[in-house]
Amino acid sequence: MPDRALSTPLDDSFERYLQDKGKGRGGGGGNYRRNAARELERFAEWAAGDRGADDWTGIADDVGREPTFDDLDERVFREYARHLGGDRGLKQNTVQTYYRYISAWCGWCVNEGYLEAHYAQRASAMAPLPEDDGRKPGDQQAWTSEQRHALTRHVDERARDAVEAYTTLPEDTDPLDKQRARYAALKATRDRALVFVLAYTAVRVGELLRDPNDPRRRGVRWEDLSLDDGSMDVYRKKQQWDAASLPDPVISPLRSYRQLMDPPTERWPVFPTFDQRTLAELVREELAERGERPEAIIERRAEYARDLLLALDVDIRPPSITTDGARSILQRLSEAAEIDIDHPKHDYLAPHGGRRGMGEVLVRAFGYTVAARYLDNSEEMVRERYSHIEAGELGDVATEALEEIDSVPQ
Missing domain, CATH: 1.10.150 (DNA polymerase; domain 1)
Incomplete structure (x- = not known):
């Protein structure tokens, strides 16, 4: 040195x-x-x-x-x-x-x-x-109502603006410019759907997206969703498939996103990667396996503003984004939304914080038993993780009791 x-x-x-x-x-x-x-x-x-x-x-x-x-x-x-x-x-x-x-x-x-x-x-x-x-400070972040509303409002506005910009293009718009507008709308609606799912379903991010180290966790596909029934099949932490609820706030963002994407098959991932390097390599390899010559592949790709759009047209299924990819997306969105975050480890709204924030809402509104069912946890574990809520409620009871006793003439 x-x-x-x-x-x-x-x-x-x-x-x-x-x-x-x-x-x-x-x-x-x-x-x-x-x-x-x-x-x-x-x-x-x-x-x-x-x-x-x-x-x-x-x-x-x-x-x-x-x-x-x-x-x-x-x-x-x-x-x-x-x-x-x-x-x-x-x-x-x-x-x-x-x-x-x-x-x-x-x-x-x-x-x-x-x-x-x-x-x-x-x-x-x-x-x-x-x-x-x-x-563990890293596991304690919970999105507050103000943070959840700020983030969902931000992604909703971005998605609406992007979709409007795409759907109101003049008929004589250059095809590549139209593709660029569609791609921007797809990315914005994907981000909105992801944020709403994380914010309101309390599904673990590892159950929703791809884990490169576990082939069973390949990310949810459209075939796993039933928007009419409000449910989604996920591979749970307990190593088995189970149905998770899709509450009303999540349905509309998913429907709008699906309509714009128009996946060629139900086996497409709900949240595909938009990484250009990954998609370019995937498209080249798949088209080569289908017998297209290198020169034809180059010409074919030149017709599209992004490889994702080509993959949609010819059904080349991309991988789902990973859990790390979701964290990167939330970092970008948290910064863009200028959300005030005070946490010792995370300077953005981390995925697990959406789950914990929803847990807070459920425990306060319906108690530990209902919250445990929605969170796919034991009631004992939910009581342990949200013990501060019960402590606060007991404090209120004690205060009320003291006020009642003190008001009685001695």
Whole structure:
């Protein structure tokens, strides 16, 4: 490793790291960037001796010298883990979250050549961290009603505008321009249908979309949906097929999307990938297998603005988007909708948050038994995951009881 990297002050790397992790133009936005910047600043202050016990002088050998990467090793991160877990009143999962910000920066520094090893991830460095208390911040996000309405309103407006732009084109519009408009409408209506399904059905994203590591999870197809009955067959977490409900808010987006797509067969995925590289390779290979020569394939593809439209016309079935693909879509849509999100791990509305948000609605409206059936979980598990609701209700009961007792003359 170059001596220059070892002698670099720690905070000289912060801005580059935050730009890489940030959102928007120049990596200047995003909740993750803001939270990471706060924790890096705290770490730098602690490393310089500005935070900690009265006798703490920092990690540099010479008091007063600015800490550099040469001062970092696993013992430093062990001391910082001990510092975070000290008597500061932080919850166990908060300590874990703060340390993850610093650990992620450490891993980035290894890739960028500032450090030779990921010291923060070594067992001895992480040993002082408190044990997991069972509350996992990454699993706790739940879309609020305001967030759900903001996202569904945004995708609905985008889809309506795209469909109107396509369906009102003049008759003399160039064929390729018409195809581009149809493609934009298809993408917008697909995104709308996906968001509405995630927001209102409480189906797990792994039951809805393709898992590259599990051939049984190939993503729902149109043959799995019954829009008239309001149901959808999915391969459940319990390793069997089962029917999930499609409530009224989901039906119209799915009908509109299906009408525009007009899939050639019922075996087409409801949420196909729109990745151009994947579709281009698929179309070339399938047309070659059907006996078309390379020159003819090139000419055929040139007639279409996008390979997806060619695949629709000749029934070349694409794969469903993956669960990671859904997360990327929701990241893009959350940012475009400018939704306010305050969460330690996710700076976007993650797929599981739609399921948890719907669980909150059901528990509050109909109780744990009904919610458990809709969520395809045991009532015991639902009570555990949504215990804060019952605690709040019991608190209201206790308050009412105290007010009634206190109002009785003694």
